[in-house]
Amino acid sequence: xxxxxxxxxxxxxxxxxxxxxxxxxxxxxxxxxxxxxxxxxxxxxxxxxxxxxxxxxxxxxxxxxxxxxxxxxxxxxxxxxxxxxxxxxxxxxxxxxxxxxxxxxxxxxxxxxxxxxxxxxxxxxxxxxxxxxxxxxxxxxxxxxxxxxxxxxxxxxxxxxxxxxxxxxxxxxxxxxxxxxxxxxxxxxxxxxxxxxxxxxxxxxxxxxxxxxxxxxxxxxxxxxxxxxxxxxxxxxxxxxxxxxxxxxxxxxxxxxxxxxxxxxxxxxxxxxxxxxxxxxxxxxxxxxxxxx
Amino acid sequence: xxxxxxxxxxxxxxxxxxxxxxxxxxxxxxxxxxxxxxxxxxxxxxxxxxxxxxxxxxxxxxxxxxxxxxxxxxxxxxxxxxxxxxxxxxxxxxxxxxxxxxxxxxxxxxxxxxxxxxxxxxxxxxxxxxxxxxxxxxxxxxxxxxxxxxxxxxxxxxxxxxxxxxxxxxxxxxxxxxxxxxxxxxxxxxxxxxxxxxxx
Numbered sequence: 285x286x287x288x289x290x291x292x293x294x295x296x297x298x299x300x301x302x303x304x305x306x307x308x309x310x311x312x313x314x315x316x317x318x319x320x321x322x323x324x325x326x327x328x329x330x331x332x333x334x335x336x337x338x339x340x341x342x343x344x345x346x347x348x349x350x351x352x353x354x355x356x357x358x359x360x361x362x363x364x365x366x367x368x369x370x371x372x373x374x375x376x377x378x379x380x381x382x383x384x385x386x387x388x389x390x391x392x393x394x395x396x397x398x399x400x401x402x403x404x405x406x407x408x409x410x411x412x413x414x415x416x417x418x419x420x421x422x423x424x425x426x427x428x429x430x431x432x433x434x435x436x437x438x439x440x441x442x443x444x445x446x447x448x449x450x451x452x453x454x455x456x457x458x459x460x461x462x463x464x465x466x467x468x469x470x471x472x473x474x475x476x477x478x479x480x481x482x483x484x485x486x487x488x489x490x491x492x493x494x495x496x497x498x499x500x501x502x503x504x505x506x507x508x509x510x511x512x513x514x515x516x517x518x519x520x521x522x523x524x525x526x527x528x529x530x531x532x533x534x535x536x537x538x539x540x541x542x543x544x545x546x547x548x549x550x551x552x553x554x555x556x557x558x559x560x561x562x563x564x565x566x567x568x569x570x571x572x573x574x575x576x577x
Numbered sequence: 578x579x580x581x582x583x584x585x586x587x588x589x590x591x592x593x594x595x596x597x598x599x600x601x602x603x604x605x606x607x608x609x610x611x612x613x614x615x616x617x618x619x620x621x622x623x624x625x626x627x628x629x630x631x632x633x634x635x636x637x638x639x640x641x642x643x644x645x646x647x648x649x650x651x652x653x654x655x656x657x658x659x660x661x662x663x664x665x666x667x668x669x670x671x672x673x674x675x676x677x678x679x680x681x682x683x684x685x686x687x688x689x690x691x692x693x694x695x696x697x698x699x700x701x702x703x704x705x706x707x708x709x710x711x712x713x714x715x716x717x718x719x720x721x722x723x724x725x726x727x728x729x730x731x732x733x734x735x736x737x738x739x740x741x742x743x744x745x746x747x748x749x750x751x752x753x754x755x756x757x758x759x760x761x762x763x764x765x766x767x768x769x770x771x772x773x774x775x776x777x
Binding site for chain 2: 315316401426427428429430433434437456457458461463464565566567568569570573574
């Protein structure tokens with residue numbers, strides 16, 4: 285999966301001009317990892333490994349900062365095809381802040397809460413990726429699950445929740461269990477949408493799929509490089525309404541290089557995993573071991 | 578048996594402590610997350626409990642030391658893990674509400690859940706040294722061998738738990754298996770050999 289993303293990004297960089305060298309723009313050690321920023325031509329990426337050898341957290345074309353550089357962020361925006369006007373959004377896992385930045389533009393009235401465990405990632409997103417939290421956009425520097433539990437206790441509800449807390453090499457296992465997904469569902473308003481950036485390769489795919497299915501039933505399974513799960517607290521809309529919804533933000537989405545022609549064919553509810561796989565729970569969550577190939 | 582059992586108990590106790598420590602992180606993650614300070618809190622509590630356990634175990638070894646009593650220490654360490662299984666989740670939720678700061682919340686929760694069993698586990702090594710040492714000249718060798726067995730057990734417990742056991746079993750089932758092994762070894766020791774202070 286990450287190999288393919290690497291190729292995609294290299295192609296993108298190659299399109300910008302001839303092949304260019306990767307330049308280290310910034311690096312800082314955090315409590316969890318080293319956060320690195322590399323420029324390749326005009327494409328800037330946040331990485332957690334030297335020379336971005338495995339996987340990029342976020343990429344941004346500095347000449348077209350709005351344009352999405354990675355397919356999974358495009359698929360995450362597909363959540364707005366299920367509910368085009370969420371009034372409140374929670375994003376778990378900030379990265380470079382691509383998603384909140386885009387959502388702020390598309391939905392100027394919507395309150396957006398973001399949660400990021402690593403303060404260094406928040407600093408780098410602000411400094412190098414134009415992420416600017418303000419009165420409607422908050423950042424909480426804490427563990428996603430702790431935030432979710434507390435939000436439930438405080439009676440908060442969100443129309444859209446986006447889970448983007450995984451990277452290629454380490455999965456916070458407590459964010460990939462049936463109990464956590466139940467908590468997320470509780471935190472969703474009726475008809476609220478969950479968008480989760482997940483894994484499309486490795487043994488983990490089956491485990492993850494049955495775990496989501498056990499909490500949300502049927503969901504849309506968008507696959508391209510990564511896999512994005514779109515699920516709802518309530519019944520899924522039919523393709524007709526999805527197509528109708530896809531027109532609502534058509535012009536805004538075009539600025540991010542996100543197009544209905546790309547997204548709509550990806551909306552599939554067909555289960556393509558082994559339904560007999562064991563469900564991941566707080567008691568059984570070896571996600572990182574299962575993600576080894 | 579009077580030589581084998583102290584080594585076996587010390588080695589198993591080392592395994593037990595590290596397995597419980599790793600699983601402790603698992604149990605606390607749903608409530609407190611997996612931030613670096615949650616691990617910091619768990620490791621602090623285990624180290625503190627072990628250090629005080631060493632002191633207490635050394636003192637306790639001065640009164641009629643026996644393999645039977647060593648076995649009882651292992652049984653007590655196992656039995657005090659039971660509340661983790663029975664009330665762990667409710668306790669964690671209650672602490673997180675009472676103490677919202679995740680650092681001190683996780684420190685308090687780790688103390689409540691893991692201090693007592695780890696304290697008793699810590700008593701085992703110095704107590705076993707007392708049972709093995711026959712004279713001053715060989716005391717260092719015996720202590721060295723015991724540290725070896727105990728720390729090797731810890732390494733094995735860490736590796737097996739994090740690489741394999743979590744892939745096979747649920748956390749509570751792993752804990753129950755650990756308790757069962759402690760039970761078998763502890764009971765064997767508690768009923769072995771001569772009672773404390775009996776004539777040869």
